[in-house]
Amino acid sequence: MTWMPAGPAILFVPADRPDRFAKAATAADMVILDLEDGCRPENRAAARIAIAECDLDPATTIVRVNPPGTPEFAADMEMVRTTAFRQLMCPKAEGAASMEVFAAELPDAQVIALAETALGVMCAEETAASESCVALFWGAEDLLASMGGVSSRFADGVYRDVPRFARAQVHLAAAAHGKAMLDAVFMDIQDSVGLQSEATDAAALGFAGSVCIHPLQVPVIRAAYAPAAEQVQWAEGLLAAAADNQGAFRYQGRMVDEPLFRQAQSILNRARVSA
Known part of the structure:
Protein backbone atom coordinates (compact mmCIF):
# COMPACT_ATOMS: atom_id res chain seq x y z
CA MET A 1 0.00 0.00 0.00
CA THR A 2 1.70 3.20 -1.15
CA TRP A 3 -1.00 5.88 -0.79
CA MET A 4 -2.38 6.74 2.62
CA PRO A 5 -4.38 9.76 3.76
CA ALA A 6 -2.60 12.36 5.85
CA GLY A 7 -4.88 11.41 8.73
CA PRO A 8 -8.14 9.60 9.41
CA ALA A 9 -10.56 12.54 9.21
CA ILE A 10 -11.28 13.65 5.64
CA LEU A 11 -13.77 16.47 5.20
CA PHE A 12 -15.99 17.23 2.21
CA VAL A 13 -16.22 20.90 1.23
CA PRO A 14 -18.56 22.17 -1.52
CA ALA A 15 -16.39 23.52 -4.31
CA ASP A 16 -18.73 26.47 -4.71
CA ARG A 17 -17.98 27.61 -1.15
CA PRO A 18 -14.37 28.84 -1.41
CA ASP A 19 -14.95 30.82 1.78
CA ARG A 20 -14.87 27.48 3.60
CA PHE A 21 -11.74 26.02 1.98
CA ALA A 22 -9.12 27.32 4.40
CA LYS A 23 -11.20 26.67 7.52
CA ALA A 24 -11.90 23.10 6.43
CA ALA A 25 -8.24 22.47 5.62
CA THR A 26 -7.28 23.69 9.09
CA ALA A 27 -9.94 21.59 10.81
CA ALA A 28 -9.41 18.24 9.05
CA ASP A 29 -6.52 15.99 8.06
CA MET A 30 -7.50 16.26 4.39
CA VAL A 31 -10.24 18.02 2.46
CA ILE A 32 -12.25 16.97 -0.58
CA LEU A 33 -13.21 19.91 -2.79
CA ASP A 34 -16.47 18.62 -4.22
CA LEU A 35 -17.40 19.53 -7.78
CA GLU A 36 -20.08 16.83 -7.98
CA ASP A 37 -23.03 16.36 -5.62
CA GLY A 38 -21.86 18.99 -3.15
CA CYS A 39 -21.73 21.72 -5.78
CA ARG A 40 -24.77 23.29 -7.43
CA PRO A 41 -24.62 22.67 -11.19
CA GLU A 42 -25.01 26.34 -12.03
CA ASN A 43 -22.03 27.16 -9.78
CA ARG A 44 -19.53 24.66 -11.22
CA ALA A 45 -17.84 27.04 -13.63
CA ALA A 46 -17.12 29.49 -10.82
CA ALA A 47 -16.16 26.63 -8.51
CA ARG A 48 -13.48 25.46 -10.96
CA ILE A 49 -11.98 28.94 -10.96
CA ALA A 50 -12.04 28.95 -7.15
CA ILE A 51 -10.15 25.65 -7.00
CA ALA A 52 -7.60 26.77 -9.57
CA GLU A 53 -6.96 29.97 -7.64
CA CYS A 54 -6.91 28.55 -4.11
CA ASP A 55 -3.66 28.00 -2.21
CA LEU A 56 -4.50 24.75 -0.43
CA ASP A 57 -1.73 22.20 -0.01
CA PRO A 58 -1.94 19.62 -2.83
CA ALA A 59 -0.65 16.96 -0.42
CA THR A 60 -3.75 17.25 1.75
CA THR A 61 -6.33 18.18 -0.90
CA ILE A 62 -8.51 15.88 -2.98
CA VAL A 63 -10.70 17.13 -5.82
CA ARG A 64 -13.89 15.19 -6.47
CA VAL A 65 -14.60 15.63 -10.15
CA ASN A 66 -17.79 14.70 -11.94
CA PRO A 67 -18.25 11.17 -13.34
CA PRO A 68 -16.21 10.20 -16.41
CA GLY A 69 -18.13 10.47 -19.65
CA THR A 70 -20.03 13.60 -18.64
CA PRO A 71 -19.43 17.08 -20.11
CA GLU A 72 -18.72 18.31 -16.58
CA PHE A 73 -15.90 15.77 -16.24
CA ALA A 74 -14.12 17.15 -19.29
CA ALA A 75 -14.33 20.67 -17.89
CA ASP A 76 -13.16 19.50 -14.47
CA MET A 77 -10.13 17.75 -15.88
CA GLU A 78 -9.21 20.72 -18.05
CA MET A 79 -9.10 22.81 -14.89
CA VAL A 80 -7.20 20.23 -12.83
CA ARG A 81 -4.44 20.03 -15.42
CA THR A 82 -3.65 23.71 -14.77
CA THR A 83 -3.14 23.06 -11.04
CA ALA A 84 -0.85 21.05 -8.78
CA PHE A 85 -3.77 18.95 -7.53
CA ARG A 86 -3.31 15.31 -8.46
CA GLN A 87 -5.34 13.50 -5.83
CA LEU A 88 -8.72 13.07 -7.47
CA MET A 89 -11.92 11.32 -6.48
CA CYS A 90 -13.89 9.48 -9.14
CA PRO A 91 -17.61 9.25 -8.33
CA LYS A 92 -19.65 6.31 -9.57
CA ALA A 93 -16.54 4.30 -10.43
CA GLU A 94 -17.55 1.11 -12.23
CA GLY A 95 -14.53 -0.97 -13.12
CA ALA A 96 -11.37 -0.57 -15.15
CA ALA A 97 -12.99 1.62 -17.80
CA SER A 98 -13.54 4.39 -15.24
CA MET A 99 -9.90 4.30 -14.21
CA GLU A 100 -8.60 4.16 -17.78
CA VAL A 101 -10.22 7.51 -18.49
CA PHE A 102 -8.15 9.12 -15.74
CA ALA A 103 -4.97 7.44 -16.96
CA ALA A 104 -5.57 8.91 -20.41
CA GLU A 105 -6.55 12.37 -19.18
CA LEU A 106 -3.93 12.78 -16.44
CA PRO A 107 -1.36 9.98 -16.21
CA ASP A 108 0.02 11.11 -12.85
CA ALA A 109 -3.38 11.32 -11.17
CA GLN A 110 -3.88 9.41 -7.92
CA VAL A 111 -7.48 8.31 -8.10
CA ILE A 112 -9.71 7.48 -5.15
CA ALA A 113 -12.50 5.42 -6.67
CA LEU A 114 -15.95 5.85 -5.18
CA ALA A 115 -18.08 2.69 -5.44
CA GLU A 116 -21.61 3.97 -4.95
CA THR A 117 -23.73 2.06 -7.46
CA ALA A 118 -24.69 -1.60 -7.58
CA LEU A 119 -22.39 -2.10 -10.57
CA GLY A 120 -19.62 -0.16 -8.87
CA VAL A 121 -19.75 -2.42 -5.82
CA MET A 122 -19.77 -5.58 -7.93
CA CYS A 123 -16.86 -4.25 -10.03
CA ALA A 124 -14.83 -3.04 -7.04
CA GLU A 125 -12.16 -5.71 -7.48
CA GLU A 126 -11.63 -4.69 -11.10
CA THR A 127 -11.46 -1.05 -10.11
CA ALA A 128 -8.96 -1.71 -7.33
CA ALA A 129 -6.70 -3.62 -9.72
CA SER A 130 -6.12 -0.50 -11.83
CA GLU A 131 -2.75 1.22 -11.47
CA SER A 132 -4.44 4.63 -11.43
CA CYS A 133 -6.53 3.67 -8.39
CA VAL A 134 -4.79 4.38 -5.08
CA ALA A 135 -7.77 3.96 -2.75
CA LEU A 136 -11.41 2.94 -2.63
CA PHE A 137 -14.30 4.71 -0.95
CA TRP A 138 -17.93 3.63 -0.82
CA GLY A 139 -21.23 5.46 -0.57
CA ALA A 140 -24.30 3.98 1.10
CA GLU A 141 -26.93 6.53 0.16
CA ASP A 142 -26.13 6.70 -3.55
CA LEU A 143 -25.95 2.89 -3.61
CA LEU A 144 -29.45 2.56 -2.19
CA ALA A 145 -30.74 5.21 -4.58
CA SER A 146 -29.26 3.29 -7.52
CA MET A 147 -31.22 0.24 -6.37
CA GLY A 148 -34.51 2.03 -5.83
CA GLY A 149 -34.12 1.90 -2.06
CA VAL A 150 -35.01 4.63 0.40
CA SER A 151 -33.02 3.89 3.57
CA SER A 152 -29.58 2.41 4.17
CA ARG A 153 -30.06 2.00 7.92
CA PHE A 154 -32.48 0.56 10.44
CA ALA A 155 -34.12 2.83 13.02
CA ASP A 156 -31.28 2.13 15.48
CA GLY A 157 -28.72 3.45 12.98
CA VAL A 158 -27.28 0.05 12.02
CA TYR A 159 -26.75 -0.56 8.31
CA ARG A 160 -29.17 -2.84 6.51
CA ASP A 161 -27.74 -6.02 5.00
CA VAL A 162 -27.02 -4.76 1.48
CA PRO A 163 -24.99 -1.72 2.59
CA ARG A 164 -23.12 -3.91 5.09
CA PHE A 165 -22.28 -6.33 2.30
CA ALA A 166 -21.21 -3.48 0.01
CA ARG A 167 -18.91 -2.05 2.68
CA ALA A 168 -17.24 -5.43 3.13
CA GLN A 169 -17.08 -6.14 -0.60
CA VAL A 170 -15.35 -2.87 -1.44
CA HIS A 171 -13.03 -3.15 1.55
CA LEU A 172 -11.94 -6.66 0.57
CA ALA A 173 -11.34 -5.52 -3.01
CA ALA A 174 -9.13 -2.69 -1.79
CA ALA A 175 -7.17 -4.94 0.56
CA ALA A 176 -6.71 -7.60 -2.12
CA HIS A 177 -4.84 -5.10 -4.27
CA GLY A 178 -2.99 -3.25 -1.52
CA LYS A 179 -5.10 -0.11 -1.81
CA ALA A 180 -6.29 2.08 1.06
CA MET A 181 -9.97 2.02 2.04
CA LEU A 182 -12.04 4.99 3.20
CA ASP A 183 -15.33 4.61 5.05
CA ALA A 184 -18.59 6.26 4.01
CA VAL A 185 -19.90 9.46 5.53
CA PHE A 186 -22.07 9.32 8.63
CA MET A 187 -24.99 11.53 7.73
CA ASP A 188 -26.41 12.30 11.21
CA ILE A 189 -24.19 15.19 12.28
CA GLN A 190 -25.72 15.34 15.77
CA ASP A 191 -25.18 11.64 16.55
CA SER A 192 -21.60 11.70 17.77
CA VAL A 193 -22.09 8.40 19.61
CA GLY A 194 -23.14 6.63 16.43
CA LEU A 195 -20.27 8.18 14.49
CA GLN A 196 -17.78 7.21 17.18
CA SER A 197 -19.00 3.61 17.13
CA GLU A 198 -18.84 3.39 13.33
CA ALA A 199 -15.40 5.02 13.11
CA THR A 200 -14.07 2.76 15.87
CA ASP A 201 -15.30 -0.23 13.89
CA ALA A 202 -13.67 1.11 10.71
CA ALA A 203 -10.34 1.57 12.47
CA ALA A 204 -10.49 -1.94 13.92
CA LEU A 205 -11.13 -3.36 10.45
CA GLY A 206 -8.17 -1.57 8.89
CA PHE A 207 -9.84 1.34 7.11
CA ALA A 208 -7.37 4.14 6.44
CA GLY A 209 -9.83 6.89 7.31
CA SER A 210 -13.44 8.03 7.41
CA VAL A 211 -14.93 10.77 5.27
CA CYS A 212 -17.15 13.33 6.95
CA ILE A 213 -19.43 16.22 6.06
CA HIS A 214 -19.07 18.60 9.02
CA PRO A 215 -16.10 19.91 11.06
CA LEU A 216 -17.80 18.72 14.27
CA GLN A 217 -17.26 15.16 13.10
CA VAL A 218 -13.48 15.54 12.73
CA PRO A 219 -12.44 15.20 16.41
CA VAL A 220 -14.80 12.25 16.87
CA ILE A 221 -13.19 10.39 13.98
CA ARG A 222 -9.67 11.23 15.12
CA ALA A 223 -10.40 9.96 18.63
CA ALA A 224 -11.93 6.76 17.26
CA TYR A 225 -8.91 5.98 15.09
CA ALA A 243 12.86 -9.17 17.81
CA ASP A 244 14.27 -11.72 20.26
CA ASN A 245 12.14 -14.68 19.19
CA GLN A 246 11.68 -16.73 16.05
CA GLY A 247 8.22 -17.77 14.80
CA ALA A 248 5.36 -18.24 17.26
CA PHE A 249 5.96 -17.67 20.98
CA ARG A 250 4.06 -16.91 24.18
CA TYR A 251 3.51 -13.25 25.05
CA GLN A 252 1.48 -12.13 28.07
CA GLY A 253 -0.03 -15.59 28.35
CA ARG A 254 -1.08 -15.77 24.70
CA MET A 255 0.46 -17.51 21.70
CA VAL A 256 1.43 -14.93 19.07
CA ASP A 257 2.77 -15.17 15.54
CA GLU A 258 3.10 -13.19 12.29
CA PRO A 259 -0.56 -12.04 11.95
CA LEU A 260 -0.44 -10.51 15.42
CA PHE A 261 2.91 -8.88 14.65
CA ARG A 262 1.25 -7.14 11.68
CA GLN A 263 -1.68 -6.08 13.84
CA ALA A 264 0.77 -4.60 16.35
CA GLN A 265 2.50 -2.67 13.58
CA SER A 266 -0.88 -1.34 12.39
CA ILE A 267 -1.61 -0.07 15.90
CA LEU A 268 1.72 1.77 16.02
CA ASN A 269 1.14 3.22 12.55
CA ARG A 270 -2.22 4.60 13.68
CA ALA A 271 -0.63 5.98 16.81
CA ARG A 272 1.95 7.87 14.74
CA VAL A 273 -0.72 9.34 12.47
CA SER A 274 -2.81 10.38 15.47
CA ALA A 275 0.09 11.99 17.35
Whole structure:
Protein backbone atom coordinates (compact mmCIF):
# COMPACT_ATOMS: atom_id res chain seq x y z
CA MET A 1 0.00 0.00 0.00
CA THR A 2 1.70 3.20 -1.15
CA TRP A 3 -1.00 5.88 -0.79
CA MET A 4 -2.38 6.74 2.62
CA PRO A 5 -4.38 9.76 3.76
CA ALA A 6 -2.60 12.36 5.85
CA GLY A 7 -4.88 11.41 8.73
CA PRO A 8 -8.14 9.60 9.41
CA ALA A 9 -10.56 12.54 9.21
CA ILE A 10 -11.28 13.65 5.64
CA LEU A 11 -13.77 16.47 5.20
CA PHE A 12 -15.99 17.23 2.21
CA VAL A 13 -16.22 20.90 1.23
CA PRO A 14 -18.56 22.17 -1.52
CA ALA A 15 -16.39 23.52 -4.31
CA ASP A 16 -18.73 26.47 -4.71
CA ARG A 17 -17.98 27.61 -1.15
CA PRO A 18 -14.37 28.84 -1.41
CA ASP A 19 -14.95 30.82 1.78
CA ARG A 20 -14.87 27.48 3.60
CA PHE A 21 -11.74 26.02 1.98
CA ALA A 22 -9.12 27.32 4.40
CA LYS A 23 -11.20 26.67 7.52
CA ALA A 24 -11.90 23.10 6.43
CA ALA A 25 -8.24 22.47 5.62
CA THR A 26 -7.28 23.69 9.09
CA ALA A 27 -9.94 21.59 10.81
CA ALA A 28 -9.41 18.24 9.05
CA ASP A 29 -6.52 15.99 8.06
CA MET A 30 -7.50 16.26 4.39
CA VAL A 31 -10.24 18.02 2.46
CA ILE A 32 -12.25 16.97 -0.58
CA LEU A 33 -13.21 19.91 -2.79
CA ASP A 34 -16.47 18.62 -4.22
CA LEU A 35 -17.40 19.53 -7.78
CA GLU A 36 -20.08 16.83 -7.98
CA ASP A 37 -23.03 16.36 -5.62
CA GLY A 38 -21.86 18.99 -3.15
CA CYS A 39 -21.73 21.72 -5.78
CA ARG A 40 -24.77 23.29 -7.43
CA PRO A 41 -24.62 22.67 -11.19
CA GLU A 42 -25.01 26.34 -12.03
CA ASN A 43 -22.03 27.16 -9.78
CA ARG A 44 -19.53 24.66 -11.22
CA ALA A 45 -17.84 27.04 -13.63
CA ALA A 46 -17.12 29.49 -10.82
CA ALA A 47 -16.16 26.63 -8.51
CA ARG A 48 -13.48 25.46 -10.96
CA ILE A 49 -11.98 28.94 -10.96
CA ALA A 50 -12.04 28.95 -7.15
CA ILE A 51 -10.15 25.65 -7.00
CA ALA A 52 -7.60 26.77 -9.57
CA GLU A 53 -6.96 29.97 -7.64
CA CYS A 54 -6.91 28.55 -4.11
CA ASP A 55 -3.66 28.00 -2.21
CA LEU A 56 -4.50 24.75 -0.43
CA ASP A 57 -1.73 22.20 -0.01
CA PRO A 58 -1.94 19.62 -2.83
CA ALA A 59 -0.65 16.96 -0.42
CA THR A 60 -3.75 17.25 1.75
CA THR A 61 -6.33 18.18 -0.90
CA ILE A 62 -8.51 15.88 -2.98
CA VAL A 63 -10.70 17.13 -5.82
CA ARG A 64 -13.89 15.19 -6.47
CA VAL A 65 -14.60 15.63 -10.15
CA ASN A 66 -17.79 14.70 -11.94
CA PRO A 67 -18.25 11.17 -13.34
CA PRO A 68 -16.21 10.20 -16.41
CA GLY A 69 -18.13 10.47 -19.65
CA THR A 70 -20.03 13.60 -18.64
CA PRO A 71 -19.43 17.08 -20.11
CA GLU A 72 -18.72 18.31 -16.58
CA PHE A 73 -15.90 15.77 -16.24
CA ALA A 74 -14.12 17.15 -19.29
CA ALA A 75 -14.33 20.67 -17.89
CA ASP A 76 -13.16 19.50 -14.47
CA MET A 77 -10.13 17.75 -15.88
CA GLU A 78 -9.21 20.72 -18.05
CA MET A 79 -9.10 22.81 -14.89
CA VAL A 80 -7.20 20.23 -12.83
CA ARG A 81 -4.44 20.03 -15.42
CA THR A 82 -3.65 23.71 -14.77
CA THR A 83 -3.14 23.06 -11.04
CA ALA A 84 -0.85 21.05 -8.78
CA PHE A 85 -3.77 18.95 -7.53
CA ARG A 86 -3.31 15.31 -8.46
CA GLN A 87 -5.34 13.50 -5.83
CA LEU A 88 -8.72 13.07 -7.47
CA MET A 89 -11.92 11.32 -6.48
CA CYS A 90 -13.89 9.48 -9.14
CA PRO A 91 -17.61 9.25 -8.33
CA LYS A 92 -19.65 6.31 -9.57
CA ALA A 93 -16.54 4.30 -10.43
CA GLU A 94 -17.55 1.11 -12.23
CA GLY A 95 -14.53 -0.97 -13.12
CA ALA A 96 -11.37 -0.57 -15.15
CA ALA A 97 -12.99 1.62 -17.80
CA SER A 98 -13.54 4.39 -15.24
CA MET A 99 -9.90 4.30 -14.21
CA GLU A 100 -8.60 4.16 -17.78
CA VAL A 101 -10.22 7.51 -18.49
CA PHE A 102 -8.15 9.12 -15.74
CA ALA A 103 -4.97 7.44 -16.96
CA ALA A 104 -5.57 8.91 -20.41
CA GLU A 105 -6.55 12.37 -19.18
CA LEU A 106 -3.93 12.78 -16.44
CA PRO A 107 -1.36 9.98 -16.21
CA ASP A 108 0.02 11.11 -12.85
CA ALA A 109 -3.38 11.32 -11.17
CA GLN A 110 -3.88 9.41 -7.92
CA VAL A 111 -7.48 8.31 -8.10
CA ILE A 112 -9.71 7.48 -5.15
CA ALA A 113 -12.50 5.42 -6.67
CA LEU A 114 -15.95 5.85 -5.18
CA ALA A 115 -18.08 2.69 -5.44
CA GLU A 116 -21.61 3.97 -4.95
CA THR A 117 -23.73 2.06 -7.46
CA ALA A 118 -24.69 -1.60 -7.58
CA LEU A 119 -22.39 -2.10 -10.57
CA GLY A 120 -19.62 -0.16 -8.87
CA VAL A 121 -19.75 -2.42 -5.82
CA MET A 122 -19.77 -5.58 -7.93
CA CYS A 123 -16.86 -4.25 -10.03
CA ALA A 124 -14.83 -3.04 -7.04
CA GLU A 125 -12.16 -5.71 -7.48
CA GLU A 126 -11.63 -4.69 -11.10
CA THR A 127 -11.46 -1.05 -10.11
CA ALA A 128 -8.96 -1.71 -7.33
CA ALA A 129 -6.70 -3.62 -9.72
CA SER A 130 -6.12 -0.50 -11.83
CA GLU A 131 -2.75 1.22 -11.47
CA SER A 132 -4.44 4.63 -11.43
CA CYS A 133 -6.53 3.67 -8.39
CA VAL A 134 -4.79 4.38 -5.08
CA ALA A 135 -7.77 3.96 -2.75
CA LEU A 136 -11.41 2.94 -2.63
CA PHE A 137 -14.30 4.71 -0.95
CA TRP A 138 -17.93 3.63 -0.82
CA GLY A 139 -21.23 5.46 -0.57
CA ALA A 140 -24.30 3.98 1.10
CA GLU A 141 -26.93 6.53 0.16
CA ASP A 142 -26.13 6.70 -3.55
CA LEU A 143 -25.95 2.89 -3.61
CA LEU A 144 -29.45 2.56 -2.19
CA ALA A 145 -30.74 5.21 -4.58
CA SER A 146 -29.26 3.29 -7.52
CA MET A 147 -31.22 0.24 -6.37
CA GLY A 148 -34.51 2.03 -5.83
CA GLY A 149 -34.12 1.90 -2.06
CA VAL A 150 -35.01 4.63 0.40
CA SER A 151 -33.02 3.89 3.57
CA SER A 152 -29.58 2.41 4.17
CA ARG A 153 -30.06 2.00 7.92
CA PHE A 154 -32.48 0.56 10.44
CA ALA A 155 -34.12 2.83 13.02
CA ASP A 156 -31.28 2.13 15.48
CA GLY A 157 -28.72 3.45 12.98
CA VAL A 158 -27.28 0.05 12.02
CA TYR A 159 -26.75 -0.56 8.31
CA ARG A 160 -29.17 -2.84 6.51
CA ASP A 161 -27.74 -6.02 5.00
CA VAL A 162 -27.02 -4.76 1.48
CA PRO A 163 -24.99 -1.72 2.59
CA ARG A 164 -23.12 -3.91 5.09
CA PHE A 165 -22.28 -6.33 2.30
CA ALA A 166 -21.21 -3.48 0.01
CA ARG A 167 -18.91 -2.05 2.68
CA ALA A 168 -17.24 -5.43 3.13
CA GLN A 169 -17.08 -6.14 -0.60
CA VAL A 170 -15.35 -2.87 -1.44
CA HIS A 171 -13.03 -3.15 1.55
CA LEU A 172 -11.94 -6.66 0.57
CA ALA A 173 -11.34 -5.52 -3.01
CA ALA A 174 -9.13 -2.69 -1.79
CA ALA A 175 -7.17 -4.94 0.56
CA ALA A 176 -6.71 -7.60 -2.12
CA HIS A 177 -4.84 -5.10 -4.27
CA GLY A 178 -2.99 -3.25 -1.52
CA LYS A 179 -5.10 -0.11 -1.81
CA ALA A 180 -6.29 2.08 1.06
CA MET A 181 -9.97 2.02 2.04
CA LEU A 182 -12.04 4.99 3.20
CA ASP A 183 -15.33 4.61 5.05
CA ALA A 184 -18.59 6.26 4.01
CA VAL A 185 -19.90 9.46 5.53
CA PHE A 186 -22.07 9.32 8.63
CA MET A 187 -24.99 11.53 7.73
CA ASP A 188 -26.41 12.30 11.21
CA ILE A 189 -24.19 15.19 12.28
CA GLN A 190 -25.72 15.34 15.77
CA ASP A 191 -25.18 11.64 16.55
CA SER A 192 -21.60 11.70 17.77
CA VAL A 193 -22.09 8.40 19.61
CA GLY A 194 -23.14 6.63 16.43
CA LEU A 195 -20.27 8.18 14.49
CA GLN A 196 -17.78 7.21 17.18
CA SER A 197 -19.00 3.61 17.13
CA GLU A 198 -18.84 3.39 13.33
CA ALA A 199 -15.40 5.02 13.11
CA THR A 200 -14.07 2.76 15.87
CA ASP A 201 -15.30 -0.23 13.89
CA ALA A 202 -13.67 1.11 10.71
CA ALA A 203 -10.34 1.57 12.47
CA ALA A 204 -10.49 -1.94 13.92
CA LEU A 205 -11.13 -3.36 10.45
CA GLY A 206 -8.17 -1.57 8.89
CA PHE A 207 -9.84 1.34 7.11
CA ALA A 208 -7.37 4.14 6.44
CA GLY A 209 -9.83 6.89 7.31
CA SER A 210 -13.44 8.03 7.41
CA VAL A 211 -14.93 10.77 5.27
CA CYS A 212 -17.15 13.33 6.95
CA ILE A 213 -19.43 16.22 6.06
CA HIS A 214 -19.07 18.60 9.02
CA PRO A 215 -16.10 19.91 11.06
CA LEU A 216 -17.80 18.72 14.27
CA GLN A 217 -17.26 15.16 13.10
CA VAL A 218 -13.48 15.54 12.73
CA PRO A 219 -12.44 15.20 16.41
CA VAL A 220 -14.80 12.25 16.87
CA ILE A 221 -13.19 10.39 13.98
CA ARG A 222 -9.67 11.23 15.12
CA ALA A 223 -10.40 9.96 18.63
CA ALA A 224 -11.93 6.76 17.26
CA TYR A 225 -8.91 5.98 15.09
CA ALA A 226 -6.35 6.80 17.78
CA PRO A 227 -5.37 3.57 19.61
CA ALA A 228 -5.70 3.49 23.38
CA ALA A 229 -2.53 3.82 25.44
CA GLU A 230 -2.76 0.18 26.53
CA GLN A 231 -2.98 -0.92 22.89
CA VAL A 232 0.17 1.02 22.04
CA GLN A 233 1.96 -0.42 25.07
CA TRP A 234 0.94 -3.95 24.06
CA ALA A 235 2.05 -3.42 20.45
CA GLU A 236 5.42 -1.96 21.42
CA GLY A 237 6.04 -4.78 23.87
CA LEU A 238 5.04 -7.46 21.40
CA LEU A 239 7.28 -6.17 18.62
CA ALA A 240 10.18 -5.79 21.03
CA ALA A 241 9.70 -9.40 22.14
CA ALA A 242 9.39 -10.56 18.53
CA ALA A 243 12.86 -9.17 17.81
CA ASP A 244 14.27 -11.72 20.26
CA ASN A 245 12.14 -14.68 19.19
CA GLN A 246 11.68 -16.73 16.05
CA GLY A 247 8.22 -17.77 14.80
CA ALA A 248 5.36 -18.24 17.26
CA PHE A 249 5.96 -17.67 20.98
CA ARG A 250 4.06 -16.91 24.18
CA TYR A 251 3.51 -13.25 25.05
CA GLN A 252 1.48 -12.13 28.07
CA GLY A 253 -0.03 -15.59 28.35
CA ARG A 254 -1.08 -15.77 24.70
CA MET A 255 0.46 -17.51 21.70
CA VAL A 256 1.43 -14.93 19.07
CA ASP A 257 2.77 -15.17 15.54
CA GLU A 258 3.10 -13.19 12.29
CA PRO A 259 -0.56 -12.04 11.95
CA LEU A 260 -0.44 -10.51 15.42
CA PHE A 261 2.91 -8.88 14.65
CA ARG A 262 1.25 -7.14 11.68
CA GLN A 263 -1.68 -6.08 13.84
CA ALA A 264 0.77 -4.60 16.35
CA GLN A 265 2.50 -2.67 13.58
CA SER A 266 -0.88 -1.34 12.39
CA ILE A 267 -1.61 -0.07 15.90
CA LEU A 268 1.72 1.77 16.02
CA ASN A 269 1.14 3.22 12.55
CA ARG A 270 -2.22 4.60 13.68
CA ALA A 271 -0.63 5.98 16.81
CA ARG A 272 1.95 7.87 14.74
CA VAL A 273 -0.72 9.34 12.47
CA SER A 274 -2.81 10.38 15.47
CA ALA A 275 0.09 11.99 17.35
